[in-house]
Amino acid sequence: MTEARNSKQYDLEDRTLAFARAVREFVKSLKPTTANIEDGKQLVRASGSVGANYIEANESLGKKDFLMRIRICKEESKESRYWLRLVDACGEKKLEIPRQELIQEATELMNIFGSILRKSE
Template sequence: MKDDAKPRDLEDRTFRFAELVRGFVKQLPRTISNTEDVRQLVRSSGSVAANWIEADEALSRKDFLMRVKICRKE
């Protein structure tokens, strides 16, 4: 596997994760208690992919590590 294939693979996997989360929440019952939890879950799942893309394009190692930590928090 080429070195540049790994970051791309992680980008694809995080994007796919966000898609799977969206599919999952569509199956949940629509209740008042689920509404905010579903919104937060969808936002967080997409945020992981977005933050990984930002990390992949980081200007420095310090910036990269900070953005990866954000991904892990999400």
Template structure:
């Protein structure tokens, strides 16, 4: 993620999912990287997909539900990234940046959810 982060959450969640895919593409081909990478691809893509679905809300209850799923997927993405970081020394900084972005997305989503309550 570039230093000048975007504040459009749809774009930001897209960039997060894209960057996770670039990372997985570049990792060494091992069983653990493949399996953890698949999980990361699913969860990182789900962050943005659920956020977008929430924006096409059927009501405040649906919006809040979708945002909570999106937040949960950001947290799950952090988990897979931490596993990948532990096993891929050459990508430490790159993975740490993605872990930080997942955490920031989670905090932003939490803030939106809290404002809806």
């Protein structure tokens, strides 16, 4: 593996970790309604799964395993975006900005993993 690819690989690992951490901070700030608690759990799981599966993809045993893990990363990014749209910010404008930023990041991650898939297949 070349050093340039290695650097990009770890940048994406760091980016997915930062996304999962930012999601956790966002979820902590939500009003603890029954729906937000349940939706927040799903959001936390999906956002953490993006990075965990990316790490697994980098340690894959072959191309088929790599592609499967990258597909999961893309699906979990899409799921994170769904849960971010679903949680109730209760009309608080201070929560709308971070939510929109997280939705944007989930969308960008989804597009990145989609691009990796297209180039790898």
